[in-house]
Amino acid sequence: DTGVSQDPRHKITKRGQNVTFRCDPISEHNRLYWYRQTLGQGPEFLTYFQNEAQLEKSRLLSDRFSAERPKGSFSTLEIQRTEQGDSAMYLCASSLAGTYGYTFGSGTRLTVV
Amino acid sequence: DQQVKQNSPSLSVQEGRISILNCDYTNSMFDYFLWYKKYPAEGPTFLISISSIKDKNEDGRFTVFLNKSAKHLSLHIVPSQPGDSAVYFCAVRGGSNYKLTFGKGTLLTVNP
Numbered sequence: 001d002t003g004v005s006q007d008p009r010h011k012i013t014k015r016g017q018n019v020t021f022r023c024d025p026i027s028e029h030n031r032l033y034w035y036r037q038t039l040g041q042g043p044e045f046l047t048y049f050q051n052e053a054q055l056e057k058s059r060l061l062s063d064r065f066s067a068e069r070p071k072g073s074f075s076t077l078e079i080q081r082t083e084q085g086d087s088a089m090y091l092c093a094s095s096l097a098g099t100y101g102y103t104f105g106s107g108t109r110l111t112v113v
Numbered sequence: 114d115q116q117v118k119q120n121s122p123s124l125s126v127q128e129g130r131i132s133i134l135n136c137d138y139t140n141s142m143f144d145y146f147l148w149y150k151k152y153p154a155e156g157p158t159f160l161i162s163i164s165s166i167k168d169k170n171e172d173g174r175f176t177v178f179l180n181k182s183a184k185h186l187s188l189h190i191v192p193s194q195p196g197d198s199a200v201y202f203c204a205v206r207g208g209s210n211y212k213l214t215f216g217k218g219t220l221l222t223v224n225p
Contacts, residue, residue: 004156031211042117042202042215043157056212091156100145100206102213104156 004105006092012111013082020078021108025094032075033102034067035091036060043091049075050097082112116140117205119216127224132190134219136203139184143207146179148188151200151218160201161188193223 005024013019025032030051035043046065048056051072061067064082069075079086089109093102118137126132134148144165149157163170163177163186170177176189190197203216 006156033211040122040217042119042204042217043213045212045214048211050211093156095211101147101159101162103159104149106154106156109154 004092004094004103006090006105006108008108009106010109010111012113015084015112016081018078018080019082019110020076021090021092021110023075023077023092023105024073025075025092026103029094029096029103030072031095031097032069033093033095034075034077035093035104037089037091037107038087046077079110082110084112086110087112115216117203117214117216119201119203119219121219122217123220123222125222125224126193128195129192132188132193132197132221132223134188134190134201134203134221136186136188136216137184138186138203138205140205140207141181141184143205145206146177146186147204147206147213148175148177149202149204149215150197151202157202190221193221195223195225197221198223 007022032049034046037043047067049069064080067077089107091107093104095102147162148160150160151157161172161175178187200218202218204213
């Protein structure tokens with residue numbers, strides 16, 4: 001297993017455009033998380049899936065953000081009508097239910113110009 | 114309202130010496146504590162953890178200490194190596210069985 005994969009690694013987009021990121025978790029992990037990290041801050045929780053069910057969304061996740069995990073495998077995070085304030089590193093992580101730590105992917109660096 | 118505070122944005126130590134990174138938390142209901150290390154352009158990597166029922170956990174050069182009465186967590190690295198230079202995040206779990214809350218991180222620089 002190659003760990004948690006995220007694609008793309010970098011994305012530059014113009015304000016107002018839509019972007020979609022993909023995360024492939026470790027195959028046997030049933031939990032998947034999205035976090036966002038901005039400069040000088042630690043990762044902040046965005047949303048969580050157990051299998052295909054999205055069980056929690058942070059209030060940081062405005063209605064321009066949507067995440068899916070069809071069939072409980074890979075996940076996508078879409079941001080509509082991007083704003084400059086969306087510029088950040090978007091981190092995906094996965095874990096097994098009953099374990100404490102996550103395995104993070106390398107992240108997608110989004111720059112909105 | 115920051116629930117997890119890492120008050121030192123940066124720390125510089127000489128190779129071979131001890132590095133001590135500190136973390137304070139506010140909620141006594143937190144039950145599991147973790148340290149992650151992050152290199153530039155990579156995701157955080159799990160380093161070491163401790164349950165609230167313990168006060169110390171060791172893994173090679175890394176030791177985590179938990180002082181529940183002070184709501185304080187520390188990571189000791191002995192001896193420090195240049196490859197340890199990275200940002201270290203403290204993270205806590207509580208109130209749910211999945212969500213982690215992270216501090217802002219401390220940039221450790223180990224000088225040869």
